[in-house]
Amino acid sequence: MAEPITSWRSGPGSSWGNLLHYSHRVVPLTHRFAALPDSSPLLAYGNGRSYGDVCLNQDGVLLATRGLDRFIAFDSVSGVIECEAGVLLNDLIELTLPYGWFPPVTPGTGFVTLGGAIANDVHGKNHHRVGSFCNHVLEFELQRSDGTVLRCTPEENREWFCATAGGLGLTGLIRRVRLQLRPVPGPWLGGDSRRFRSLGEFFELDRVSGGNYEYTVAWLDCATGKSHLGRGVYMRGNHVPGREPVKSRLPVRLPLTPPFSLINGLTRNFLNQAYFHRPAAEQSAARWHYQSFFYPLDGILELNRMFGPKGFFQYQCVIPEAVAERSLTEIFERIAGSGERSFLAVLKMFGRIPPLGMMSFPRPGATLALDFPNHGARTLALLEALDAITVAAGGAVYPAKDARMSQDSFQQYFPNWRQFKAYVDPAFSSSLWRRVTQ
Amino acid sequence: MRRILIMGATSAIAEATAREFARRGDALFLVGRSAERLQAIAADLKLRGATAAECHVLDARGMDRFPALVDSAAEVLGGLDTALIAHGTLSDQAACEASVETMMQEFATNALSAMALCTLLANRFAAQRHGTIAVISSVAGDRGRQSNYVYGSAKAALSAFTSGMRQRLHSQGVRMVTIKPGFVDTPMTVAFRKGVLWASPATAARYIVRAMIKGTPVLYVPWFWRPVMAIIRAVPEFIFQRLRL
Ligand SMILES: Cc1cc2nc3c(=O)[nH]c(=O)nc-3n(C[C@H](O)[C@H](O)[C@H](O)COP(=O)(O)OP(=O)(O)OC[C@H]3O[C@@H](n4cnc5c(N)ncnc54)[C@H](O)[C@@H]3O)c2cc1C
Ligand SMILES: NC(=O)c1ccc[n+]([C@@H]2O[C@H](COP(=O)([O-])OP(=O)(O)OC[C@H]3O[C@@H](n4cnc5c(N)ncnc54)[C@H](OP(=O)(O)O)[C@@H]3O)[C@@H](O)[C@H]2O)c1
Numbered sequence: 001m002a003e004p005i006t007s008w009r010s011g012p013g014s015s016w017g018n019l020l021h022y023s024h025r026v027v028p029l030t031h032r033f034a035a036l037p038d039s040s041p042l043l044a045y046g047n048g049r050s051y052g053d054v055c056l057n058q059d060g061v062l063l064a065t066r067g068l069d070r071f072i073a074f075d076s077v078s079g080v081i082e083c084e085a086g087v088l089l090n091d092l093i094e095l096t097l098p099y100g101w102f103p104p105v106t107p108g109t110g111f112v113t114l115g116g117a118i119a120n121d122v123h124g125k126n127h128h129r130v131g132s133f134c135n136h137v138l139e140f141e142l143q144r145s146d147g148t149v150l151r152c153t154p155e156e157n158r159e160w161f162c163a164t165a166g167g168l169g170l171t172g173l174i175r176r177v178r179l180q181l182r183p184v185p186g187p188w189l190g191g192d193s194r195r196f197r198s199l200g201e202f203f204e205l206d207r208v209s210g211g212n213y214e215y216t217v218a219w220l221d222c223a224t225g226k227s228h229l230g231r232g233v234y235m236r237g238n239h240v241p242g243r244e245p246v247k248s249r250l251p252v253r254l255p256l257t258p259p260f261s262l263i264n265g266l267t268r269n270f271l272n273q274a275y276f277h278r279p280a281a282e283q284s285a286a287r288w289h290y291q292s293f294f295y296p297l298d299g300i301l302e303l304n305r306m307f308g309p310k311g312f313f314q315y316q317c318v319i320p321e322a323v324a325e326r327s328l329t330e331i332f333e334r335i336a337g338s339g340e341r342s343f344l345a346v347l348k349m350f351g352r353i354p355p356l357g358m359m360s361f362p363r364p365g366a367t368l369a370l371d372f373p374n375h376g377a378r379t380l381a382l383l384e385a386l387d388a389i390t391v392a393a394g395g396a397v398y399p400a401k402d403a404r405m406s407q408d409s410f411q412q413y414f415p416n417w418r419q420f421k422a423y424v425d426p427a428f429s430s431s432l433w434r435r436v437t438q
Numbered sequence: 439m440r441r442i443l444i445m446g447a448t449s450a451i452a453e454a455t456a457r458e459f460a461r462r463g464d465a466l467f468l469v470g471r472s473a474e475r476l477q478a479i480a481a482d483l484k485l486r487g488a489t490a491a492e493c494h495v496l497d498a499r500g501m502d503r504f505p506a507l508v509d510s511a512a513e514v515l516g517g518l519d520t521a522l523i524a525h526g527t528l529s530d531q532a533a534c535e536a537s538v539e540t541m542m543q544e545f546a547t548n549a550l551s552a553m554a555l556c557t558l559l560a561n562r563f564a565a566q567r568h569g570t571i572a573v574i575s576s577v578a579g580d581r582g583r584q585s586n587y588v589y590g591s592a593k594a595a596l597s598a599f600t601s602g603m604r605q606r607l608h609s610q611g612v613r614m615v616t617i618k619p620g621f622v623d624t625p626m627t628v629a630f631r632k633g634v635l636w637a638s639p640a641t642a643a644r645y646i647v648r649a650m651i652k653g654t655p656v657l658y659v660p661w662f663w664r665p666v667m668a669i670i671r672a673v674p675e676f677i678f679q680r681l682r683l
Contacts, residue, residue: 030450030625031475067450070482084478095485 012064016304017051018257018311019374019403022058022431030067032084032175036145037061041429044169046116047088049109051314052403053431054120054168060429063173065115071095072176079181080138085115085174093290101181102239102290104136108346110295115174120400121166121360123367124294125215128351130182132362134165135353139178142171145427149175154356163423166357168399170424170433184239189215189293191237193283195276199230199325206349209236215293220345220368223272229332232347233281237293254302261308261373263343307373312343314401315383316369317390318350324366327393331368331386338382342370358416361398369401380404399432410436439489440464441515443508445498445555446525448475450624451574454643455522460488467511467518469494470525490515498525498551499543508558519566520650521559523552523573527589528626534588541588548592553599560603563612572615572650573600577658579618580667583683597656604655613653617646620663 012026026045027037036042043057045064056062068086075081076099081092089103090110096102107122116122118140123132130136142150142164150172152161164171191213196202202218209216213236220232275281297303304312319327328347335342346369350362372379387409390397396413397405411417417437424433442459444452447468456466460483468483470476473495480491492514496507512518529544552573563569578586579593597616604614621627621636642659649657658664673681 028625028628031448031478033472033474033478070478071485072478072481074485 012045012048012062012066013056015048015050015052015055015403017313017374017403018304018307018309019051019313020053020056020311020431022053022056024057024060024062026062026064028064028067029086032068032070035147036063036143036173036427040145040427042145042173042425042427043430044085044115044119044173046086046113046119047111049107049112049116050120051401052399053435054399054402055116056431057429058431065113065173068115068175074099076101079183080178081181082139082176082178083114085118085140085177086113087177088113089117096181097184097187097290100183100185102184104130104180104182105133106294108295109298110291111298114177114179115169118165118174118177119167119169120398121355121357121362122400123350123362125217125348127353127362128210128216128349129214131351131353132166132355132357132360134161134356134360136180136182137161137165137177138180140164140174141176142173143175144172145425160423162356162358163420164357166355166360167420167423168359168433169430170428172425172428185241186239186243187245187290188240188242189237189288189290190240190286191215191235191288192286193233193235193281195231195233195281197231199328202230202232202234202347203325205234209234210349210351212236212238214238216348218347219275220347221272221276222342222345223269223276229329229336231276232345233276235286237286237288240287242287252300254300254305257305257309259309261310262306263308263312263373265341268341268343310374310376312374313372313379313383313403314369315372315386316367316398316401317386317395318361318363318365318367318398319390319393319395320363320365321349323393327389327395328366328368330389334385334389335370335382338378338385340372340375340379340382342372345370359414359420361396361400363396365395367398369398402432405436407436440520441467441512441517442520442522443467443469443511443515443518443559445469445521445523445552447479447493448472449524449526450626450639451619451622451642451646452522452524453479454639455524455646456483456488456491457486457640458643458647460484460486460491463487463489464520465490465515467492467494467515469496469507469511471495471497498547498555501551501554504555504558508555508562512562518559518562519569521555521569521571522646522650523555523571525551526574526576526626529586529589529592531584531586531588544588545592545595548589549595549599552596556599556603560607560612560614564607564610567611569611570613570615570650570653571600571603572617572646574617574619575600577618577620577663577667581671581678585683601656613650615649615654616656617649617659618657618663618667619659620666622659 013024041060045062065086068084072082079101105124117133121132121134139153216236218234448470476493483491534541575596576593578590579597600616
């Protein structure tokens with residue numbers, strides 16, 4: 001094996017949580033016609049926007065896919081785009097938005113590749129209306145280590161399509177993707193935002209909003225003591241006409257990881273309270289540019305570095321609706337009693353459209369995303385306790401955000417994993433996969 | 439709109455540069471060795487805004503076919519006013535030391551083929567009294583070093599050749615741009631450990647396009663290689679010969 005190639009910037013080999021520092025051999029892919037390297041274990045690496053080890057492969061090979069970034073075809077009448085799997089959502093939008101087309105589903109960052117979006121079957125604020133990413137994928141090409149190349153659609157090679165959608169990169173390399181975009185009148189969204197004082201109010205707001213708003217999401221106040229548990233700001237919006245472009249602001253950079261975490265009790269409480277109490281938290285006719293609506297955190301590149309050299313954990317679970325209020329309350333109380341605090345908390349109701357992927361994360365219920373600075377054993381113990389609540393509720397934790405769930409938890413969250421195993425390419429593996437199945 | 443011939447169009451630096459031209463709506467004629475890769479790049483460039491992106495398969499060592507190549511580029515694009523010569527191989531120094539044949543082949547690929555193409559382009563551009571030729575040389579051509587002097591001397595030949603040609607063409611309205619990249623993160627340098635001195639192909643491309651539009655004579659990419667190489671050139675030979683660079 002050649003010497004591992006490392007980079008001074010965060011590049012292939014690191015993930016968004018800055019928790020894990022593994023050595024890899026990185027093989028940059030520069031075109032879509034090459035054979036896979038004859039070595040193992042292999043794993044595709046997109047843009048490293050997963051938080052934990054789903055995109056890592058300790059002591060193995062990472063196939064860096066960002067060089068597969070060519071557009072292949074775009075039909076501005078039907079809104080069908082075909083491109084290589086390393087194209088970023090941001091680059092796709094730059095090409096298609098002027099023609100009035102937008103990704104049907106987008107996660108909270110535009111810096112993800114299409115391959116990564118398929119492998120985690122990512123979801124957006126419109127899950128209740130359109131399902132997850134792979135519900136809109138028309139076709140992709142899967143390259144296997146035995147040399148076969150499969151054209152997969154929801155009909156052709158359906159079982160491979162369903163194994164690869166949400167398949168955590170384990171079924172092979174996705175080289176090419178054909179995606180159905182959705183028409184939009186322009187770059188703007190309109191809607192409103194309002195405060196809610198309890199989880200009950202959140203569920204009520206969501207019940208009346210889901211039908212009228214394509215995008216809904218809530219932010220929870222993490223500064224509150226027990227008395228305000230579950231208060232926050234609910235945001236809802238739709239695409240609205242308006243073609244005027246915005247002044248593109250240059251993203252702020254955090255070029256170096258500070259030697260200590262900038263996230264502490266003071267900054268967290270201050271920012272959360274300021275956010276909750278700011279006048280804009282209650283807006284009747286809000287208007288957002290798509291970048292600030294979908295990608296509020298992309299304004300600061302390397303935002304993840306503010307957690308300092310020890311990194312941070314994300315915890316995103318989904319809880320079935322019937323028990324959601326009870327289990328979420330339990331989760332909040334458990335956190336409050338632990339001494340650990342989340343910096344950001346986002347809550348969203350998933351809808352009923354079933355995912356195509358046999359391992360996809362989204363399922364009906366309430367999904368809560370939290371992030372915790374890494375305080376070692378203390379943080380891990382809390383997350384373990386949260387898993388107990390999620391398991392008991394019949395929920396699941398999102399592998400794209402995970403760096404620590406146990407085998408038992410994983411196997412309960414994803415009961416299809418045994419069946420899925422038959423589709424895992426024998427030359428492919430990941431640090432996450434070894435962690436939760438061996 | 440520029441009408442641009444790119445030799446070595448599958449190179450990472452060339453492709454990134456072509457994207458900048460595509461964004462400006464220029465017309466491109468792409469030359470390289472792999473038909474399928476050229477076609478994939480051409481389709482992408484058209485979607486990114488290129489007025490045209492045509493492919494032509496040719497090995498740079500097939501120098502006897504250069505006249506036909508240049509004619510066909512001008513015919514397909516309806517004229518020709520710009521060229522970027524980007525192909526190259528980072529020669530295996532040890533193999534070049536062991537075999538005269540290998541050494542000469544490497545020199546032919548990296549120097550003679552580009553000089554041959556420049557000769558034809560210069561005559562055409564001089565006749566039409568306008569045009570820009572850009573050639574990717576290298577900082578490695580600024581001084582021969584034991585670790586890669588075959589590659590380095592081929593690039594040195596390119597630098598000297600383009601310098602002379604620049605003088606000759608100056609009064610005829612033709613610009614000659616010698617591009618000297620330092621470290622760029624591309625397939626050519628995949629085996630190297632990357633550090634702070636490394637630039638991405640996209641960054642290099644932005645500098646290159648700007649220089650080609652302005653007609654900058656010699657471009658170091660990025661700029662800091664100019665003072666760095668000035669220092670390296672200034673080291674007296676009696677000291678340099680003892681160094682392990
Ligand atoms: C600020 C922020 C907000 C986010 N918000 C959301 C959200 O709202 N919803 C959501 O669902 N997710 C969200 N995420 C997570 C992110 O969308 C996913 O982790 C996504 O998969 C990352 O894509 P990537 O291209 O960076 O892939 P990576 O993280 O590099 O890889 C992810 C997985 O994809 C596989 N993979 C990548 N490319 C290929 C390929 N070509 N072929 C086969 N497998 C491949 C990898 O092996 C790995 O298993 C967010 C992340 C951040 C940083
Ligand atoms: N990367 C650096 O750090 C660096 C520094 C200084 C100078 N340069 C110069 O920059 C230029 C571009 O290189 P790069 O960094 O972009 O690397 P690259 O992606 O490896 O490009 C090299 C290109 O040269 C082509 N080529 C090689 N031999 C050829 C031949 N006989 N006929 C036709 N094409 C041939 C290759 O074609 P195939 O794709 O068919 O193999 C490839 O497209 C080169 O001249 C290089 O010397 C690079």
